[in-house]
Amino acid sequence: MTVPTPAPTPPLAGGRHGADALRPLLDTALTALATGAKERGGPLPAGGPDATAARVAAALGDVLPAHGTGDDEALRTLVHTLTAGAADPADPLCAAHLHCPPLAVAAVADLAASVLNPSLDSWDQAPAASAIEAHLTRTLAAELYATPRADALLTTGGTEANQLALLLARERHGPHLTVLHGANAHHSVPRAAWLLGLPPARALPTPNGTLDPATLAEALAHTPGPVLVTATAGTTDAGLIDPLTPLADLCDRHGADLHIDAAYGGTLALSPRHRHLLDGLTRARSLTLDLHKLGWQPVAAGLLAVRDTADLAPLAHQADYLNATDDTDAGLPDLLGRSLRTTRRPDAFKIAVTLRSLGRDGLARLIDLTCAAAHRLADLLDAHPGFELHARPTLTTVLFRPTPTDDDRLATLRRTLLQDGTAVLGRATADGRLWLKATLLNPHTTARDLDTLVALLEGRTHR
Numbered sequence: 001m002t003v004p005t006p007a008p009t010p011p012l013a014g015g016r017h018g019a020d021a022l023r024p025l026l027d028t029a030l031t032a033l034a035t036g037a038k039e040r041g042g043p044l045p046a047g048g049p050d051a052t053a054a055r056v057a058a059a060l061g062d063v064l065p066a067h068g069t070g071d072d073e074a075l076r077t078l079v080h081t082l083t084a085g086a087a088d089p090a091d092p093l094c095a096a097h098l099h100c101p102p103l104a105v106a107a108v109a110d111l112a113a114s115v116l117n118p119s120l121d122s123w124d125q126a127p128a129a130s131a132i133e134a135h136l137t138r139t140l141a142a143e144l145y146a147t148p149r150a151d152a153l154l155t156t157g158g159t160e161a162n163q164l165a166l167l168l169a170r171e172r173h174g175p176h177l178t179v180l181h182g183a184n185a186h187h188s189v190p191r192a193a194w195l196l197g198l199p200p201a202r203a204l205p206t207p208n209g210t211l212d213p214a215t216l217a218e219a220l221a222h223t224p225g226p227v228l229v230t231a232t233a234g235t236t237d238a239g240l241i242d243p244l245t246p247l248a249d250l251c252d253r254h255g256a257d258l259h260i261d262a263a264y265g266g267t268l269a270l271s272p273r274h275r276h277l278l279d280g281l282t283r284a285r286s287l288t289l290d291l292h293k294l295g296w297q298p299v300a301a302g303l304l305a306v307r308d309t310a311d312l313a314p315l316a317h318q319a320d321y322l323n324a325t326d327d328t329d330a331g332l333p334d335l336l337g338r339s340l341r342t343t344r345r346p347d348a349f350k351i352a353v354t355l356r357s358l359g360r361d362g363l364a365r366l367i368d369l370t371c372a373a374a375h376r377l378a379d380l381l382d383a384h385p386g387f388e389l390h391a392r393p394t395l396t397t398v399l400f401r402p403t404p405t406d407d408d409r410l411a412t413l414r415r416t417l418l419q420d421g422t423a424v425l426g427r428a429t430a431d432g433r434l435w436l437k438a439t440l441l442n443p444h445t446t447a448r449d450l451d452t453l454v455a456l457l458e459g460r461t462h463r
């Protein structure tokens with residue numbers, strides 16, 4: 001009787017032989033990334049959700065087959081399918097959301113992090129990773145605040161950073177804290193108030209897209225008890241920046257705390273040409289920043305920065321298996337107070353690699369190139385009789401409409417482009433009307449790419 005030979009135990013990514021196992025698989029994955037992109041041919045798959053789902057179903061077959069196909073086949077098939085059906089932000093015509101094309105160097109750094117799988121909940125799972133995170137967060141916090149006690153935490157993004165900001169404010173002021181924010185604020189702000197059991201956050205009207213100091217003054221005058229004001233530096237819909245200094249002055253006058261959600265605009269602080277747009281940023285007690293937007297990182301790369309590290313004290317937490325008091329006393333770093341999560345990816349690593357590779361001037365250049373592309377697109381649309389530009393861009397968002405059109409036709413046009421797989425544009429309401437939204441985050445976008453986008457829209461709208 002023959003005994004079937006068991007399949008070999010699949011190799012691990014790490015260890016002394018990890019690299020030998022990774023090399024051929026990486027080659028397979030890289031080839032499939034290329035064949036998948038070629039099959040797609042544009043910024044996203046043609047045919048819409050049903051066609052994509054059908055192609056995925058056909059490629060996938062049985063997700064959990066009785067017998068495996070092996071590493072090489074599984075990677076080849078699924079990486080190809082993933083890529084062929086991707087909305088690829090590296091395509092200049094993929095410009096709907098704050099969905100950035102990651103830098104190659106950051107993606108490879110993230111792969112190295114995945115190989116070693118450090119978890120940032122205890123030092124003995126992440127000795128160097130935790131030390132790198134400590135350096136990185138200190139450096140970024142000091143870059144933003146230029147004060148010796150500034151500190152920062154890595155988060156999964158702006159949503160978690162805003163949640164933490166509201167949590168820390170609640171811990172300072174108690175459960176009757178009123179959160180005031182502009183109607184232009186990110187939806188995660190009122191949602192965080194709901195999550196934290198705070199009174200419903202109050203949205204102040206922002207008819208011009210930013211929070212008017214007079215509106216806030218009026219609200220503060222009529223709000224008894226402790227208040228947290230959330231301002232936005234880079235609105236998600238229009239890339240607008242609230243008037244930070246006057247808002248901070250008002251908060252000072254009324255004894256209100258100020259949090260600034262700079263998830264989108266915050267990295268402009270690294271550009272000598274553009275940082276003036278953020279004047280007043282450091283008046284905030286806490287700041288949200290997303291490096292998976294204008295920071296070109298793979299998701300996730302969020303940050304909550306605070307002016308004073310003492311503000312983070314409420315996050316201190318003890319679990320014997322991770323930070324026993326005697327371990328901490330003996331000098332093992334205590335990491336649990338750096339997040340509400342337990343197991344946590346080393347997202348600081350890819351950021352640290354990126355900062356070292358690019359340096360200040362390299363990062364500033366990416367920011368400036370991207371802002372320039374947005375201005376160029378605005379110029380093109382403004383000069384074109386077939387389009388109406390909503391406003392000159394502040395950051396890298398351009399809102400516009402073909403003329404003539406109406407909201408229904410505009411929404412249909414956006415979906416047609418998605419269906420064709422030719423362009424990914426977003427939508428936003430401003431001044432009571434619907435606009436197409438181009439969120440430019442790709443520093444490689446050329447003048448020709450923008451001409452192509454305008455010509456595509458012309459062909460689709462003026463026939």
Ligand SMILES: *Cc1c(COP(=O)(O)O)cnc(C)c1O
Nearest residue numbers: 157158159186234236261263264
């Ligand atoms: C993107 C964004 C967020 C949410 O960030 P995530 O990283 O998606 O969680 C919060 N605030 C603003 C202003 C944003 O643009």
